[in-house]
Amino acid sequence: MTIMKTIKYLAIAAAVLAASSCLNESAELSQTGGKVFTAAFAEGETKAVLKPGVETSTVEWETTDHVSILAGESNWDYAAQTAGTATTLKYVSESAQGDNFYALYPYDATATLADGVITTVLPAEQTAVPGSFSAHMAVAYTETNALAFKNVCGLVRVKVMSEGVTKVVFEGKNDEYVAGKIDVTVAVEPAWAATAESSKTVALVAEGGKTLAMGDYYLATLPQRFQSGFTVKVYCGETLAQTKDVDADLTLQRCQIVPGKVGFDVESIAPTIATVGETITVTGYGFTEGTKVKINGAEATVSVTSSTSLAVTVPAGLEKATDYKLSVEVPGFDAVETAPFRYFYLPVYKAETVCGTSGTAGLEEGTGTKCKIHSPYFIGEGSDGQLWFTCAHKTSDAICKFDYANTQAMTIFVSAAEVTDATYPYGGAFDASGNLHIALKSSATQLGKVTPEGEYSTYDFYTDMGSPMDICFDKNGIKYVAERNKQWLLIDNGTSVEKINLDFRIISLDADKDSKYLYMGSDSKFKIFRMDIATREIVAVAGDGTKPVSGTASSYGTRGNPLTANVGNVTGLYVDPSDGYIYYLDQQYCTMNVLIPGVGGDAAKGVVLKAYGTNFNNGFLGSNGGQLTKASDGNFYVTANGKHKIGKVYVSE
Numbered sequence: 001m002t003i004m005k006t007i008k009y010l011a012i013a014a015a016v017l018a019a020s021s022c023l024n025e026s027a028e029l030s031q032t033g034g035k036v037f038t039a040a041f042a043e044g045e046t047k048a049v050l051k052p053g054v055e056t057s058t059v060e061w062e063t064t065d066h067v068s069i070l071a072g073e074s075n076w077d078y079a080a081q082t083a084g085t086a087t088t089l090k091y092v093s094e095s096a097q098g099d100n101f102y103a104l105y106p107y108d109a110t111a112t113l114a115d116g117v118i119t120t121v122l123p124a125e126q127t128a129v130p131g132s133f134s135a136h137m138a139v140a141y142t143e144t145n146a147l148a149f150k151n152v153c154g155l156v157r158v159k160v161m162s163e164g165v166t167k168v169v170f171e172g173k174n175d176e177y178v179a180g181k182i183d184v185t186v187a188v189e190p191a192w193a194a195t196a197e198s199s200k201t202v203a204l205v206a207e208g209g210k211t212l213a214m215g216d217y218y219l220a221t222l223p224q225r226f227q228s229g230f231t232v233k234v235y236c237g238e239t240l241a242q243t244k245d246v247d248a249d250l251t252l253q254r255c256q257i258v259p260g261k262v263g264f265d266v267e268s269i270a271p272t273i274a275t276v277g278e279t280i281t282v283t284g285y286g287f288t289e290g291t292k293v294k295i296n297g298a299e300a301t302v303s304v305t306s307s308t309s310l311a312v313t314v315p316a317g318l319e320k321a322t323d324y325k326l327s328v329e330v331p332g333f334d335a336v337e338t339a340p341f342r343y344f345y346l347p348v349y350k351a352e353t354v355c356g357t358s359g360t361a362g363l364e365e366g367t368g369t370k371c372k373i374h375s376p377y378f379i380g381e382g383s384d385g386q387l388w389f390t391c392a393h394k395t396s397d398a399i400c401k402f403d404y405a406n407t408q409a410m411t412i413f414v415s416a417a418e419v420t421d422a423t424y425p426y427g428g429a430f431d432a433s434g435n436l437h438i439a440l441k442s443s444a445t446q447l448g449k450v451t452p453e454g455e456y457s458t459y460d461f462y463t464d465m466g467s468p469m470d471i472c473f474d475k476n477g478i479k480y481v482a483e484r485n486k487q488w489l490l491i492d493n494g495t496s497v498e499k500i501n502l503d504f505r506i507i508s509l510d511a512d513k514d515s516k517y518l519y520m521g522s523d524s525k526f527k528i529f530r531m532d533i534a535t536r537e538i539v540a541v542a543g544d545g546t547k548p549v550s551g552t553a554s555s556y557g558t559r560g561n562p563l564t565a566n567v568g569n570v571t572g573l574y575v576d577p578s579d580g581y582i583y584y585l586d587q588q589y590c591t592m593n594v595l596i597p598g599v600g601g602d603a604a605k606g607v608v609l610k611a612y613g614t615n616f617n618n619g620f621l622g623s624n625g626g627q628l629t630k631a632s633d634g635n636f637y638v639t640a641n642g643k644h645k646i647g648k649v650y651v652s653e
Helices: none
Strands: 034-041 066-071 074-080 087-091 101-105 112-114 117-122 125-127 138-142 146-151 154-160 167-172 179-185 191-199 202-205 215-221 224-226 230-236 239-246 250-252 265-270 279-285 292-295 301-306 309-313 322-329 336-343 349-355 376-381 387-391 398-402 409-414 425-430 436-440 446-450 456-460 468-473 479-483 488-492 497-501 506-511 517-522 528-532 538-542 570-575 582-586 591-596 607-613 628-630 636-640 645-651
Touching: 034 101, 034 138, 066 087, 066 112, 101 117, 101 146, 154 167, 167 215, 202 215, 265 322, 265 336, 279 322, 292 309, 349 607, 349 636, 376 628, 376 636, 376 645, 387 425, 436 468, 436 479, 479 506, 488 506, 517 570, 570 628, 570 636, 582 628
Parallel strands: 034 146, 125 202, 376 425, 425 468, 468 506, 506 570
Antiparallel strands: 034 087, 066 074, 066 101, 074 087, 101 138, 112 117, 117 179, 138 146, 154 215, 167 202, 167 230, 179 191, 224 250, 230 239, 265 279, 279 309, 292 322, 301 309, 322 336, 349 645, 376 387, 387 398, 398 409, 425 436, 436 446, 446 456, 468 479, 479 488, 488 497, 506 517, 517 528, 528 538, 570 582, 582 591, 591 607, 628 636, 636 645
16 A cells, blocks of 8 residues: 655644644633633644654634533533634633533534533544544643643545545444544553444545546545454445455554545556557556456457556557556546557568578679679669669679669679778668768768769768678768768768767667657667757667676567667667667677667667567677668668678568
8 A cells, every 4th residue: 555645734623633732731721701722733643654754734713613521411612713723712602611622623512521521523524624624533631721632543544536525434444433423541652442433434524416527535434453454345326346355464543644546546557669469458446347448449458467467468459669558447437548559560470581592792793683782782773764883892893783673683883892891892872863872881081973874973071980781871971871881970961071979889870750869779788879960969779788698589578668679799780760670680699680669669669679680699690790771662771781682571461
């Protein structure tokens, strides 16, 4: 049970749980026509014990408060004259007479006194007061005029979390008396005893047949041990909407507040990203049999595992890359929505070799697997509808084409002689005019460029580069270059080049379709990074930083926290503009993986999953990395650098 937080202020019509004041034990205050009293609360009655060190605020007298002054068989009505933590009590119609006086708050015209025992009534039906309570009881004794009141009751907090509640009923599980007519012994520690007219229930009701607004209320009950716990019943109109059982062995003391919640509410869901058939756990309270959950208006399969937990199966028919809220319906109450979760869908992929001879290096034109290619790296679809790719080897540097949609022919677009041996054309990207810009890994100053017509050239870009590895353009035409050895991100806005120093070796990059974020792969930190293009803020969004162990499978981490996943060297990145999924090639684990963004499209709240691959030991993709793209046919094409081939990764039927 959740411990109640500090009460800021209880605006009540009585002086209970009040801050103490030094009691005035001076001579009797006399007033023409009769006896008056001073009233405050005794030392030690200043705190409602919530938990050690937590206090309530003061509760003050109001001028509308009335007190019974008792002596012998008499019961006089006295009224508070001033508001505050202490007050003066003056008789209403007749002054008290005698030497020994007992006092009872609130005034009860039916209260009687016998041998120091006050017989009175704690109402078994109490009017609900938002943030406060309408019933309580305190007693005092004096041989002078100074009354030091002590509380008789404890309080039960009722936190109403749903609309439509009209009544809340509290009762013990062992037929304990909790209210009604009782005998109160006024002593150092007030004590009570049940009578034949005591009640085993106490009810909190809305005034005038209305409903309770959501919020905190308090009901007064008799302090005692509830060895078997207690039950709270919630009514909406005349209908019993909820029964809440608390089975703990609980002792309610004087001045103590027991927290509780009625109705129901949801507190959290996990995971926050899920796909069809998976289970989302909803935590909260007040769940009962018959609880329903709807997602996008359709009823989902739900299991009530406890009053505080639901297991919900994600249904089919949802749209991927979309946020949904769960609507939870408990019988008798209005539905409550959860925080959103992100629905994703990842199909089952297969792969096949479509270009090159697996494991055989060379540079020979041909059709499909009958051609030879050497250490392919960059791959992307040109304006002519063919796949352009680079061969990055000191003896076979070239830019080639693969007609994937028609003839399956591989042609050498720019020969090794034109590129120049040992230049190593690695990653690249197309600009808005269809020109392919290429990172020349061994060049300290230049980048390469191929026009749509096949004209190859180099151009000066930045001095003293160590090993440029990849290039991308955002939607605004800004060019980004990954400089590995110097750990630079170079940003070309068309007029100048900005250099950003990194603390990791950057080897791959791609921007999202809106040019909000630039994603960067590393071969040193075993993470994927994200840069906010507007602010230049760089954070890790995936990878736990653990260096991969050869021959072991990766862990894909916790849903909603990609930073718990294993990530190797990320040689290629592709941000799918259709859904924002971030596909990447993992060199160590030999897999094509995907970082699927979570709620709100935030990659840092997503999940890392395997799209395709054997997960270790030099599988289909090989262990030397490569890059990937998604072509117009909807399939992924991947360069397997170490296996000298291009693979097609496609959705399995």
